[in-house]
Amino acid sequence: MLKSWKSIEPYLLVTPQTLVFLLFLVFPIATIFIVSFWEFNGYSMTPGFTLENYRNIFTSQVSLATYLNTFKFVGLVWFFTLVIGFPVAYFLAFYIDSLRWQIILFLVCTIPFWTSNIIRMISWIPFLGREGLLNKLLIGIGLTEQPIDIFLFSDFAVVLAMVHLYTLFMIVPLFNSLMRIDRNLIAAAEDAGASGFQVFKEVILPLSLPGIAIGSIFVVTLTMGEFVTVRLMSGGQAASVGYLIRNQIGSLQYPLAAANAVILLIVTLAIIFAILRTIDIRKEL
Amino acid sequence: MGLKKRSPTFYILAAFFILFVLFMYGPMFAIFALSLQGQNGALTFPIRSFGFYWIKSLFLQQQRIGDFGAAFQRSLLLGLIVMALTVLIGLMAGLAFRRRFTGSRVIFYLTISSLIVPSVLVSLGIGIAFSLLGIETNWYSSGLAGHLTWTLPFAFLIMIGVFNRFNLSYEEAARDLGASEWQAFKEIILPLIAPSLIGVALFGFTLSYDEFTRTSLISGGRNTLPLEIFGMTTNVTTPALYALGTVTTAFSFCIIGIAFAAFQFFSRRQQQ
Numbered sequence: 001m002l003k004s005w006k007s008i009e010p011y012l013l014v015t016p017q018t019l020v021f022l023l024f025l026v027f028p029i030a031t032i033f034i035v036s037f038w039e040f041n042g043y044s045m046t047p048g049f050t051l052e053n054y055r056n057i058f059t060s061q062v063s064l065a066t067y068l069n070t071f072k073f074v075g076l077v078w079f080f081t082l083v084i085g086f087p088v089a090y091f092l093a094f095y096i097d098s099l100r101w102q103i104i105l106f107l108v109c110t111i112p113f114w115t116s117n118i119i120r121m122i123s124w125i126p127f128l129g130r131e132g133l134l135n136k137l138l139i140g141i142g143l144t145e146q147p148i149d150i151f152l153f154s155d156f157a158v159v160l161a162m163v164h165l166y167t168l169f170m171i172v173p174l175f176n177s178l179m180r181i182d183r184n185l186i187a188a189a190e191d192a193g194a195s196g197f198q199v200f201k202e203v204i205l206p207l208s209l210p211g212i213a214i215g216s217i218f219v220v221t222l223t224m225g226e227f228v229t230v231r232l233m234s235g236g237q238a239a240s241v242g243y244l245i246r247n248q249i250g251s252l253q254y255p256l257a258a259a260n261a262v263i264l265l266i267v268t269l270a271i272i273f274a275i276l277r278t279i280d281i282r283k284e285l
Numbered sequence: 286m287g288l289k290k291r292s293p294t295f296y297i298l299a300a301f302f303i304l305f306v307l308f309m310y311g312p313m314f315a316i317f318a319l320s321l322q323g324q325n326g327a328l329t330f331p332i333r334s335f336g337f338y339w340i341k342s343l344f345l346q347q348q349r350i351g352d353f354g355a356a357f358q359r360s361l362l363l364g365l366i367v368m369a370l371t372v373l374i375g376l377m378a379g380l381a382f383r384r385r386f387t388g389s390r391v392i393f394y395l396t397i398s399s400l401i402v403p404s405v406l407v408s409l410g411i412g413i414a415f416s417l418l419g420i421e422t423n424w425y426s427s428g429l430a431g432h433l434t435w436t437l438p439f440a441f442l443i444m445i446g447v448f449n450r451f452n453l454s455y456e457e458a459a460r461d462l463g464a465s466e467w468q469a470f471k472e473i474i475l476p477l478i479a480p481s482l483i484g485v486a487l488f489g490f491t492l493s494y495d496e497f498t499r500t501s502l503i504s505g506g507r508n509t510l511p512l513e514i515f516g517m518t519t520n521v522t523t524p525a526l527y528a529l530g531t532v533t534t535a536f537s538f539c540i541i542g543i544a545f546a547a548f549q550f551f552s553r554r555q556q557q
Contacts, residue, residue: 013381014392016374017437021395024430025402028410035413088305091298105302112309114491115537118514119530123312126319131329133315164308196294217401225403228497232518242405249502254413261406268403 029265036258045255053259063260066239073159073230073240074223080163081219082212085170089211090204093178106175113168121161121232128152128160153235161233166222170215177211178204213279217272224268313534320527328524339528353529356513359424363509364494366429371436371489372482378437379444380474383451400438404498407434412502423505431499436492440485447481479551487544491537 039048057063088109096102112120127133129152138144181204189199227242241264248257319326323336343353378396382389399407411431415422422428455477459469497511504512510533517526 007386010381010384010386010389013377014389017378017396017441018392020374020430020433020437021399024411025399025407025434026395028414029402029406031414031417032406032410035417084305087298087301091302095295095298108306109309111538111541112313114487114495114541115313115534116495116511116514116530118495118497118511118518119316119534120313122514122518122526122530123316126315126329127312129329131327133329164312167305196292221401221403225405225498227405228501228515232515242403245405245409246502249409249412257409258413261409264403265406268401272401 032258032261035255036262038255038258040253040255043252053255054263056256057259057263063244066241066244067263069155069238070224070240070242073155073162073226074220076159077162077166077223078216078219080159081167081170082216084163085167085174085215086208086212088167089171089174089178092175093181094204109171110168117165117228118232120165121229124157124161124164124233125152128157153233153237155234155238157233158230158238161229162223162226165229166219169218169222170212173214173218174208174211177208177214181207209279210281213275213281216275220271220275221268224271225264313530316527317531317534320524320531322524326524328522328526339524340532342525343528343532352508353510353513356508356510357533359507360494360510363424363429363432364490366425367432367436367493368486368489370429370433371440372485374433374437375440375444375485375489376478376482378441379448380470382445383448383453396438396441399434404435407431407499408502415503421505422503424500424507424509427503427505428500428509431503432493432496435496435499436489439488439492443481443485443488447478451477476551476555480548480555483544483548483551487541491540494537494540 035045036053037049037051038045038053039050040046040053092102092105092109096105125132129135132152135144185203185207186199189203194202225242225245226240227246230238230240230243231246241260245257245260245264248254248260318332319328320339321335321337322332322339323334324338325333326336326339327333378392382393408431411427412422415427420426451474456469456473459473460466464472495511496509497515500509501512501515508516514526514529514533517529
């Protein structure tokens with residue numbers, strides 16, 4: 001009796017969580033997949049099997065441009081979060097000696113994660129707007145006479161806000177990886193005559209790759225389906241697949257939105273698999 | 286530490302770190318300052334006068350700034366529900382994962398996959414599924430479901446990390462002394478992991494309270510607070526918008542503060 005209880009106990013304990021994901025993740029995505037093959041006659045959808053929705057996407061210049069623009073955002077945001085996140089995590093892990101300060105500064109970096117993204121986007125208005133600080137500064141030092149409109153409501157603003165929002169998703173896994181590096185390895189490399197740069201290149205960088213991989217996966221998935229930042233920071237002028245999906249839902253074109261969502265998911269998963277094939281992250285889990 | 290201390294690299298990296306912190310917090314503090322203006326305040330610098338006009342206007346509804354109060358109550362309630370469910374479900378899953386069992390890998394990857402699926406798919410999927418099943422979407426049904434797909438993976442990862450470092454011999458000792466399964470859980474496991482549960486609760490509440498994308502298509506007719514604020518960005522052109530930002534961020538900081546205080550309290554009690 002006791003033995004059989006022991007063997008079913010983990011299954012009972014894990015049931016609620018599994019149910020949540022089966023009902024609200026697997027089932028909805030399966031539904032999207034099915035609906036992406038349904039027919040759409042301009043105002044309602046009917047069950048069926050057609051490749052028309054996919055054909056529409058692949059033959060439309062507009063949607064192809066939208067996909068390209070999304071990849072542009074993903075690439076830029078990934079690049080900047082890595083270039084900003086690495087020195088920050090590196091500084092925290094290797095240049096702060098006391099654990100207490102390490103924890104405090106790490107918390108300083110992560111607290112914005114627990115505040116509202118929308119508010120953090122809005123907070124760029126006083127800086128980037130026509131009357132914003134950046135324009136005043138540029139006029140003040142004589143670089144321009146007319147205020148520049150493109151700061152707010154532009155691709156620049158979209159990328160800036162996304163980097164602002166998502167850099168900590170790069171910092172946290174990176175910091176975690178860097179903290180796990182055995183300090184004796186560094187001492188050994190130094191004893192063997194390696195310069196500071198060589199230690200960095202031969203020891204620290206390779207061992208931080210799993211952290212870079214996890215951070216990159218986070219940043220890529222977050223940016224891939226983005227539509228809030230794109231809508232808010234571009235004033236509705238920039239395009240992204242997430243925003244396209246949202247607009248299609250707004251006009252009740254569910255099958256088209258579903259087909260776009262399927263493609264978006266496939267592309268995202270392909271990028272993740274590519275990352276995982278290059279870098280082994282199992283040690284980090 | 287092996288690396289040279291206070292080298293030029295240190296100062297360069299320290300300067301970079303300070304710039305990063307400014308980049309993170311600067312804009313936020315700018316809107317705090319701009320929200321504390323008098324009636325003649327505007328959306329950009331310079332600050333024209335000091336006052337609480339815009340903060341007050343939020344609560345007195347002098348401005349047409351949407352239904353801030355009701356949206357806040359909804360988000361608060363939803364956050365508390367999500368928090369309770371996240372702690373409970375995450376704890377149960379964590380307990381299950383103390384030992385390997387058949388199928389544990391599948392469930393592990395299922396949970397993690399929720400983090401790497403773009404959020405817009407969760408929203409769209411739940412929306413379409415509900416509409417095909419003929420169920421009305423609502424913040425407390427479909428919205429709640431969307432939030433759980435976001436909070437549970439974080440809770441799960443924290444719990445796995447906690448139980449990986451957990452010494453099983455404590456509870457085995459308790460059992461050897463004749464404690465029942467429930468007693469061992471209540472007297473040994475729970476006090477030991479209490480600080481981590483506070484962390485899970487913080488994730489559960491704040492991720493739900495600030496969640497936008499996974500809620501946006503499935504909140505039904507009544508908005509949560511982030512959705513309400515998003516709506517305002519297009520039609521509110523006064524510092525009332527910043528006042529709203531200040532108030533909700535202050536609220537978030539309070540929650541973080543309470544969580545840290547509770548964390549300290551439980552950690553200290555554990556050491557005694």
